[in-house]
Amino acid sequence: MIIDCYNNVSLLNYWKLCFSTFSPSYMRMVARRNRLNDYKWLFYHKDHLLLHKKLTEHVILGAERWSGYDYGEGYFYQSCKQIGITGFRDTEARIKQIDLLHHTAGKTVLEIGCNSGFIAIAAMTGLSCITHTTPPPPYIPNLPIYYTAFDIAPYLIDIAKETATFLKLQNLDFQCTSFEKFNSDRKFDVILSFANHSTFDGKTEQTVEQYFMRCARFCADDGIMIFESHHPHYEKNLGEVMQVIDKYFIEQSREKVKIGNYYDVGRTVAVYKKK
Ligand SMILES: C[S@@+](CC[C@H](N)C(=O)[O-])C[C@H]1O[C@@H](n2cnc3c(N)ncnc32)[C@H](O)[C@@H]1O
Numbered sequence: 211m212i213i214d215c216y217n218n219v220s221l222l223n224y225w226k227l228c229f230s231t232f233s234p235s236y237m238r239m240v241a242r243r244n245r246l247n248d249y250k251w252l253f254y255h256k257d258h259l260l261l262h263k264k265l266t267e268h269v270i271l272g273a274e275r276w277s278g279y280d281y282g283e284g285y286f287y288q289s290c291k292q293i294g295i296t297g298f299r300d301t302e303a304r305i306k307q308i309d310l311l312h313h314t315a316g317k318t319v320l321e322i323g324c325n326s327g328f329i330a331i332a333a334m335t336g337l338s339c340i341t342h343t344t345p346p347p348p349y350i351p352n353l354p355i356y357y358t359a360f361d362i363a364p365y366l367i368d369i370a371k372e373t374a375t376f377l378k379l380q381n382l383d384f385q386c387t388s389f390e391k392f393n394s395d396r397k398f399d400v401i402l403s404f405a406n407h408s409t410f411d412g413k414t415e416q417t418v419e420q421y422f423m424r425c426a427r428f429c430a431d432d433g434i435m436i437f438e439s440h441h442p443h444y445e446k447n448l449g450e451v452m453q454v455i456d457k458y459f460i461e462q463s464r465e466k467v468k469i470g471n472y473y474d475v476g477r478t479v480a481v482y483k484k485k
Pocket of ligand 1: 281299365367390404409414
């Protein structure tokens with residue numbers, strides 16, 4: 211069966227398809243390694259066993275019921291150090307790379323396509339490894355004052371809500387909706403668009419132009435948008451994407467990601483002011 215799918219490729223290319231860092235088979239292997247890594251962590255953090263069990267149940271339900279692509283390839287796409295989860299993407303490194311906490315301090319934030327919500331959770335805990343027994347005080351000056359995050363996949367939002375409840379986080383609103391259907395009377399100080407302007411899962415109906423027009427619509431007049439590209443392995447027309455962004459936003463800074471996992475490094479991140 212496997213040989214059939216790859217009938218037209220040489221043995222060397224077949225090997226590359228199976229074991230290139232972005233092939234599903236390789237990523238599933240990394241996902242399994244991450245899971246094993248987290249079992250070790252759980253051995254020393256038994257108070258997190260029940261949470262991990264519940265999160266795993268959501269992952270399994272997602273695999274059974276969700277028709278879209280599983281970005282975590284059977285485990286997690288994003289890491290969450292606070293609860294001992296390893297993912298393909300290093301949440302802590304991403305936050306440090308863009309100095310996210312500096313941009314979101316005391317601001318209202320909207321995150322588009324938040325996946326399992328672990329960036330939001332890290333931001334709302336100020337990246338600290340608190341446990342559920344030590345909830346943060348109601349207002350810490352360097353935290354966002356309010357954070358809304360949404361994703362189209364219900365099981366990912368269940369994971370996000372479960373984790374936020376476990377950590378007793380406040381002022382954090384997770385919603386299950388597509389960006390196309392998302393609505394709010396609020397305008398947000400900070401819009402986060404991380405690897406979301408196009409998605410190869412077939413779940414994004416709007417064009418890149420419509421996507422950034424909507425980003426501008428929900429951005430406060432003096433607000434900013436922080437953009438992260440897809441990995442260069444997937445993002446072939448970044449110049450065109452950035453030309454579209456330039457219609458609605460003014461670029462303040464741009465850099466290539468240098469820290470994090472293999473799946474983080476090499477992406478482009480940029481901060482924009484609304485036009
Ligand atoms: C490549 S992942 C990026 C996740 C997250 N932004 C990050 O960078 O860690 C794309 C995410 O977008 C979500 N998604 C896909 N189409 C969407 C849509 N139309 N509206 C909202 N979320 C969508 C997927 O479920 C997935 O979690």
